[in-house]
Amino acid sequence: MNEGHSRALFPDMTSGRWSLAVLVVLALAAFPLVESNQYILSVFVTTMILLVMNMSWNFILGVAGVWNFGQLAVYALGGYGAGILMLHTGLPPVLDVVVGGLIGAAVSVLMAVPTLRLFGIYTSLLTFAFAEIVQYLILNDGSGLTGGSYGFPSVKGLYSFLSPVASMHAYYWTLLGVIVASTVAIALVTRSRLGIALRAIRDAPAFAAARGVSPLRYRILAFGLSGFLAGIAGALYLCFEQSIDPSIMGLTPMSLDVTMLVIGGLGTIFGPAIGTTIVTVVETVLVNHPGVQLTVVGIFLLVIVVFVPGGIVGLVGKVRARLSAWAEEGEEEAEEPEATEGVAPAGGTAGALDPIAIHDTTGAPTDVAP
Amino acid sequence: MTDLVGILVTTVILGSIYGLVAIGMTLIYGTLRILDMSQGSMVMIGSFVGWGILVSAHWNPVLAIVFAFAATFVLGMMTQLVSVQPLMGRRKAIDFEMVTFITTFAVAMILENVALEVFGPQQRNVTPVVSGGVNVYHGVNLPYQSIAMAAISILLMGGLGLFLGKTRWGMAIRAVAQDLDAARLMGVPVSKLYPVTMGLASSLAGVAGVFLGAQFFAYPQAGDLPLLEALIVVVFGGLGSLPGTVYAAYVIGLIQATTEVFLGTTWSLPILYGVILFVLIFRPQGLLGKPSEARL
Incomplete structure (x- = not known):
């Protein structure tokens, strides 16, 4: 990687730290080759799925400073959306995951609109109320679309053509790739104009607005981006667990x-x-x-x-x-x-x-x- | 007609108990500017105190209420000292509400899981404070327990109003809610007042817990639902407005009672959340709340 560029992206990273980061990623990538215990590997994979979800939430909560407590609903809806596609259409599974992400982005933007008038604690109450409604609707869904409280009917997932051990490895490396890619993407966005604008709105909303930074535009963008990643995480959860149920949401x-x-x-x-x-x-x-x-x-x-x-x-x-x-x-x-x-x-x-x-x-x- | 009487009776009972839990949250929000997420755990602790005294020890029900009040008062004070007092220095920071939201939430998590470890996950029956009931109308049976619950809630809410209006401490609490710096200049011992406020609010939730424990059960998650319902009430009434909270408690009680009669119990919470979405979108300050400046 270009040294000058990387220093601009991560001003704190010396070449020594870069090599450490690369080493950590390489070690993680090599881990499934030496570890044969499938339980431990599955713990790693579920943790990494959760990490993708947490990264998306961190973006809206930490970088944008919007106290969004409905992220788990976005995550779940991304998973359910991908699951419904996977069950009822013949699309390639990878496309289902991407569509899951798009559904997450759409839901997140939908949730963003009413929060634009609100601030702080009110935002968190509204988004939390939204998440609770989503959970109740899925729990009490009698139409058979989501499976209600019993959970979603079993789906094939991404790697149904591989043996169980190979598919575990495939999920592991997919997740690792997604994490590295989204870390870089989030770092890029955080350093871009968008990220600077979001932090300005977070730290001093009145000043930012007075300087012509539109809270409306940037907040909706932030919700969309974070929702996309959360939706992807939800879809990956669905693929790996081959199901999804409402218990992934809630308090x-x-x-x-x-x-x-x-x-x-x-x-x-x-x-x-x-x-x-x-x-x-x-x-x-x-x-x-x-x-x-x-x-x-x-x-x-x-x-x-x-x-x-x-x-x-x-x-x-x-x-x-x-x-x-x-x-x-x-x-x-x-x-x-x-x-x-x-x-x-x-x-x-x-x-x-x-x-x-x-x-x-x-x-x-x-x-x-x- | 039976439906109507049933709805009205349920409204009064639900509204009173919601009011009792929610009024504590409002009191805390008004004075300390924090949304206390540990109130639900106080309800749970109250239920367990009720279970311990009524079922294990077979003592007088009055003692259950007194003990629940005292235990949650102390716990509430401790919660304030542990999770809020160290952060008071950051009171003017833009994220103070959220930081304390998280710390009180952490306290709730700790209390709930300590209860889980000590008492186990099973639901325990709590005997009603008073048994028996009266037939108010054809088919509408009203247990004495519910009457006592409503009566004590209303008494406590009235008592809180008197306390805030007439006593030295109550007036100090109101002074702090209105203008912290002026109150401090007048010699109000603010750092002592905060724990007392939070203890008082928690003890109201604790008393509610004794009754709710008999209505439902005593178990570690017993506080979750009352917490969510109280949140709905305080948002609806306007954070920080005591009269607004009391009105909102009965309005929410009415909505819930009506939903339960016509649509069934599973729909009551989603409908309440729908109401809250609606309120937050169109009238974010709630029924009687004042619009705060910290909003876009």
């Missing part, structure tokens, strides 16, 4: 996903991957103690939000900044604040959880409760 899956995003670092590029991995490890280790499992996840969430506002990505960035500032202290003391800024993490705008300069000036020191 519990949503709280897990939010935890993953917040732990990793909202609005960052690598936050979703880190958060999804950590929560999945906790879940897998404590799989026999459902109560303890979610208690631990809840405590994680609480501690991270209260003590580590930027998530783990933000924490790493801060520690690194502190260290390099400390190292440079002796050399050039006057330049310290600039030096700290230079090493801030890549996507590490640390999402909506970061205190913002503009708002700091309005907050008088008396606000800090004793």
Whole structure:
């Protein structure tokens, strides 16, 4: 990859870190060749599907700062849409997945329109209400189109022509490819005019609007993009599980996903991957103690939000900044604040959880409760 | 006619119990500007306290209510100290509502799963606070339990109104809701007031839990449905408006009672959510809420 271009895309990435990232991807790609345990591989694949979904949510929640809590409905509808096509038409399965993504984008834009008048907590209530309605409609669907609460009738999936072991590998590599591609795509979009506009609207809506950045246009675009990725994730879920049911929506899956995003670092590029991995490890280790499992996840969430506002990505960035500032202290003391800024993490705008300069000036020191 | 009487009776009962849970959320939103997602867990804790005292210990029902009130008051105060107080420094940040939404949600998750670990997933019967019933109209039977539920809810809501209107602490809470900085300058001990507000709101949900536990069951997820219903009520009434919440509770109760009679219980929540979508699209500030400036 072109060094100059890559540095513009990820200003934080040195060639050493690039090689580390490539190594990690290569190691992950080689993993199924050495691991023959199908259960472990399937855990990896489902985690990666969830990661695609979390990346799409991170884009709308962290980068665009729209508190959309209906993403799981978009995810599910993408899956159901692809499933209905797969069952009733002879389209190639890959096309079904793409159409699933398009359905996700369409649903997401549909959901975006009423939220344009709203802000903050009201957006989350409206989108959550939307998701609940979708779940109830599917649960109580008697028409046989979605299978209702019993789940969708079995579909073939993407790789029905392969043996079970080979198809597991195929799904694994497909998902890895989708993740790498969407990471690059999201990074590109985040650095583009669209991404800058979204962050401006997130951090200072009035200023952004006054500068001619249309919240309407950019929010709808953000919803569409994020919905497309969520729809793809839903369709891939359907293909891999060969079915889908309404239990992938609702309060519990949503709280897990939010935890993953917040732990990793909202609005960052690598936050979703880190958060999804950590929560999945906790879940897998404590799989026999459902109560303890979610208690631990809840405590994680609480501690991270209260003590580590930027998530783990933000924490790493801060520690690194502190260290390099400390190292440079002796050399050039006057330049310290600039030096700290230079090493801030890549996507590490640390999402909506970061205190913002503009708002700091309005907050008088008396606000800090004793 | 039987339908009509049935609907009216159900409206009063549902509205009172929704009001009790929702009014706590409104109180918290009005004073602290946070949407407290742990209120549902307080209902669940109240149900378990009710189960423990009425079924395990066979004590007086009044004690169940008193204990539920006390336990959830303490828990609510602790929730505030753990999940909200450390964040008060970021109160003016644009995302404060969302951050506290997430932390209180985390508390709800912890409480629910600790209950799951301690009590197990099974549903437990809670004996009604009072047994028996009265036939109000042909075929419309009204259990005393429901009457007690409605009466105590209305009493508590009235009591809260008196508390806020007449007492020193109540007036301090209202002062903080109106203007935090001015209240602080007048010597209101804000950092003590916040936990008390949240404890008070939680204890209302806890008392509701004792009754709801008898109506349904006591189990770890018992708080989810009341939480969703309370959310609908507070949005409908306008976040932060106490009278709006009380009206909205009865309107929502009426809508639900009507839906249940004519369409069946499975439709009541989707229809309520439809109503909420409609309200948020056309009148985002709710029935009596004031339009807030933090909106496009």
